[in-house]
Amino acid sequence: MLKISDLKVTVDGKAILNGLSLDVGPGEVHAIMGPNGSGKSTLANVIAGRDGYEVTSGSVSFMGNDLLSMAPEDRAREGVFLAFQYPVEIPGVANIALLKEGLNAARRHRGEPELDALDFLKLVREKLKLVEMKEEFLSRSVNEGFSGGEKKRNEIFQMAVLEPSLAVLDETDSGLDIDALKTVAGGVNALRSEDRSIILVTHYQRLLDYIVPDKVHVLAQGKIVRSGDKRLALDLEERGYGWIDTAADAATA
Amino acid sequence: MNTAVKELDELVGREYKEGFVTDIEAETLPPGLDESVIRFLSGKKSEPDFILQWRLAAFDRWKAMECPEWAHVHYNPIDFQAISYYSAPKRDEDRPKSLDEIDPKLLETYNKLGIPLEEQKALAGIAVDVVFDSVSVATTFKDKLAEIGVIFCPLSEAMANHPELVREYLGSVVPPSDNFYAGLNSAVFTEGSFVYVPKGVRCPMELSTYFRINALNTGQFERTLIIADEGSYVSYLEGCTAPMRDENQLHAAVVELVALKDAQIKYSTVQNWYPGDEEGRGGIYNFVTKRGACRGDNAKISWTQVETGSAITWKYPSVLLEGNHSTGEFYSVALTNNCQQADTGTKMVHIGEHTSSTIISKGISAGRGQNAYRGLVKVLKSAKQARNYSQCDSLLMGDRCGAHTFPYIEVKNPTATIEHEATTSKIGEDQLFYCRQRGLSEEDAVSMIVNGFCKEVFRELPMEFAVEAQKLLGISLEGAVG
Numbered sequence: 001m002l003k004i005s006d007l008k009v010t011v012d013g014k015a016i017l018n019g020l021s022l023d024v025g026p027g028e029v030h031a032i033m034g035p036n037g038s039g040k041s042t043l044a045n046v047i048a049g050r051d052g053y054e055v056t057s058g059s060v061s062f063m064g065n066d067l068l069s070m071a072p073e074d075r076a077r078e079g080v081f082l083a084f085q086y087p088v089e090i091p092g093v094a095n096i097a098l099l100k101e102g103l104n105a106a107r108r109h110r111g112e113p114e115l116d117a118l119d120f121l122k123l124v125r126e127k128l129k130l131v132e133m134k135e136e137f138l139s140r141s142v143n144e145g146f147s148g149g150e151k152k153r154n155e156i157f158q159m160a161v162l163e164p165s166l167a168v169l170d171e172t173d174s175g176l177d178i179d180a181l182k183t184v185a186g187g188v189n190a191l192r193s194e195d196r197s198i199i200l201v202t203h204y205q206r207l208l209d210y211i212v213p214d215k216v217h218v219l220a221q222g223k224i225v226r227s228g229d230k231r232l233a234l235d236l237e238e239r240g241y242g243w244i245d246t247a248a249d250a251a252t253a
Numbered sequence: 254m255n256t257a258v259k260e261l262d263e264l265v266g267r268e269y270k271e272g273f274v275t276d277i278e279a280e281t282l283p284p285g286l287d288e289s290v291i292r293f294l295s296g297k298k299s300e301p302d303f304i305l306q307w308r309l310a311a312f313d314r315w316k317a318m319e320c321p322e323w324a325h326v327h328y329n330p331i332d333f334q335a336i337s338y339y340s341a342p343k344r345d346e347d348r349p350k351s352l353d354e355i356d357p358k359l360l361e362t363y364n365k366l367g368i369p370l371e372e373q374k375a376l377a378g379i380a381v382d383v384v385f386d387s388v389s390v391a392t393t394f395k396d397k398l399a400e401i402g403v404i405f406c407p408l409s410e411a412m413a414n415h416p417e418l419v420r421e422y423l424g425s426v427v428p429p430s431d432n433f434y435a436g437l438n439s440a441v442f443t444e445g446s447f448v449y450v451p452k453g454v455r456c457p458m459e460l461s462t463y464f465r466i467n468a469l470n471t472g473q474f475e476r477t478l479i480i481a482d483e484g485s486y487v488s489y490l491e492g493c494t495a496p497m498r499d500e501n502q503l504h505a506a507v508v509e510l511v512a513l514k515d516a517q518i519k520y521s522t523v524q525n526w527y528p529g530d531e532e533g534r535g536g537i538y539n540f541v542t543k544r545g546a547c548r549g550d551n552a553k554i555s556w557t558q559v560e561t562g563s564a565i566t567w568k569y570p571s572v573l574l575e576g577n578h579s580t581g582e583f584y585s586v587a588l589t590n591n592c593q594q595a596d597t598g599t600k601m602v603h604i605g606e607h608t609s610s611t612i613i614s615k616g617i618s619a620g621r622g623q624n625a626y627r628g629l630v631k632v633l634k635s636a637k638q639a640r641n642y643s644q645c646d647s648l649l650m651g652d653r654c655g656a657h658t659f660p661y662i663e664v665k666n667p668t669a670t671i672e673h674e675a676t677t678s679k680i681g682e683d684q685l686f687y688c689r690q691r692g693l694s695e696e697d698a699v700s701m702i703v704n705g706f707c708k709e710v711f712r713e714l715p716m717e718f719a720v721e722a723q724k725l726l727g728i729s730l731e732g733a734v735g
Contacts, residue, residue, distance in 0.1 A: 049690075051682065073694055077692050081690075105693060
């Protein structure tokens with residue numbers, strides 16, 4: 001599904017990713033953990049194609065295509081989804097309007113007919129249930145006046161509607177209380193499937209109690225310093241990131 | 254919605270065709286302005302003597318007035334003696350021969366708006382073969398209005414057929430002495446619409462210049478007068494989303510609205526005059542005076558405008574709130590791209606008790622566009638318990654454009670409540686990226702964000718107009734980002 005090889009990325013001339021490699025197969029859920037500033041969000045943004053990140057070497061291939069050469073909207077239409085860490089507010093644009101445009105753009109891209117208003121409404125109503133949201137949510141402006149939890153639920157709701165092949169969840173757990181976390185995790189679990197890969201970017205082990213990953217990677221100083229199964233996350237929680245930094249320093253030295 | 258738009262397109266098409274069969278007498282005055290020109294204009298339409306005298310008095314005053322320079326716009330001085338104040342429609346051999354002679358950018362826009370080829374030619378001023386449709390929509394429409402007593406005709410016709418109404422109301426809201434361009438207009442106006450809605454009548458359809466028969470709807474010095482008698486209602490649409498070329502660079506129109514007791518007038522404009530090329534060459538100067546008077550208790554006047562065209566726009570649709578409990582509203586979207594300049598806003602003058610006004614202004618600047626909001630809220634001593642709410646938002650795209658806000662507030666009565674909010678924002682990279690990550694192209698994303706920004710104004714527009722206006726905004730902003 002996704003193959004990242006020796007990826008090096010700088011931001012304003014500063015090296016953030018230093019030769020990161022990652023292989024995510026279809027249906028797999030990978031967690032990427034690491035301390036602040038380790039490059040987790042950079043990785044998420046580079047996959048989605050945000051401006052301001054310079055790839056100096058390496059490659060990212062998504063279902064056999066060179067992802068880095070594609071415009072952000074083309075990546076989205078091909079099935080790459082990013083759940084934002086800080087979802088932006090767009091005043092005056094109804095949640096449902098943005099989603100309908102997005103979904104139909106992807107359908108056109110795949111050569112499928114666009115959904116009309118009725119079919120679309122039917123689809124979104126169904127998906128709302130996944131994240132336990134009321135229908136009035138649809139007509140509100142995108143993220144405007146949403147609480148932190150509502151914003152994150154909205155991201156998962158959008159993911160449910162767009163049905164991506166690869167979803168990158170950037171710190172989706174941050175700022176959530178335990179109930180909201182359970183709701184969001186429930187939504188994500190419902191979306192796990194054989195042909196959908198998920199990358200969970202997170203600082204805390206807590207999220208992984210609810211969404212159990214197939215693999216856990218630890219990112220430090222711009223590269224993956226350790227990979228394992230979910231027990232690695234538990235180790236991390238016990239020993240802290242200091243342990244990893246030492247390991248990373250040792251690796252670089 | 255598509256059907257509505259299509260219908261509208263069809264109707265527009267008919268009107269343009271009809272526009273080319275009007276005014277058969279061919280005569281053109283040489284450039285220049287003196288008393289004889291005014292006598293000629295007045296004689297041409299066989300106007301009553303009181304109109305001629307009114308024009309001449311206006312001309313005398315105008316000669317002593319000076320061209321205003323306070324607006325935040327820049328242009329070379331206009332030579333008013335170099336303008337011809339009467340020209341018959343161009344003869345076919347003087348018009349462009351084919352679309353090949355027209356600015357390709359303009360044609361591109363026509364295509365994007367889905368305007369049929371024949372209509373494109375008409376809009377661009379190309380000679381077209383016209384077959385007059387004798388059972389036109391416009392005629393049917395006019396009959397229907399006559400049944401309920403609504404008068405809707407060219408102003409010149411009203412002067413002949415309803416002189417008592419014209420005498421009572423012409424210049425009663427915008428007197429010739431009001432300002433330089435209103436003075437000029439009063440002396441030399443040639444075309445325009447007249448509407449009278451009788452007591453208690455609710456005009457069942459939107460009145461629109463599209464339907465006006467035998468009148469070119471693009472007079473250089475247009476004058477419109479709308480009167481809503483007690484308890485009546487009328488909604489009037491002005492303009493067209495298709496960019497229209499015009500040989501006349503200067504446009505100085507006057508619009509006067511009078512709403513009597515319990516009457517309501519809703520006036521909507523989509524203005525899309527030719528803005529000039531990307532360097533601003535050849536664009537229209539649109540210097541307009543629009544004002545309404547709520548002349549009885551509980552009267553209401555709403556101005557809604559979407560301004561995307563013209564090289565320079567200078568326009569302040571205003572309301573005089575004379576009656577107690579009367580209401581004035583102003584909803585505006587003004588967009589400037591490339592080298593366009595706009596100085597627009599409103600004046601709300603509170604005279605009666607418990608009068609209220611609302612101002613929602615959305616300015617969008619892109620390219621090297623300069624956009625100024627200029628608004629006055631004036632509460633006179635007599636206006637007990639007056640209320641105003643003003644909100645002025647500016648959206649900037651890129652770093653070469655400008656947004657300016659000049660709010661003036663004068664309050665003479667301590668019981669007034671005045672609220673003013675203003676924001677300036679840049680269209681966010683974050684917002685664009687968010688939309689693109691959901692699959693929208695950059696242009697669709699810009700259009701969606703901008704339309705969201707303008708939503709409070711668009712929802713005041715009649716449905717078909719709103720749909721067209723959204724489309725127009727998207728097209729006007731193409732290439733503005735990135």
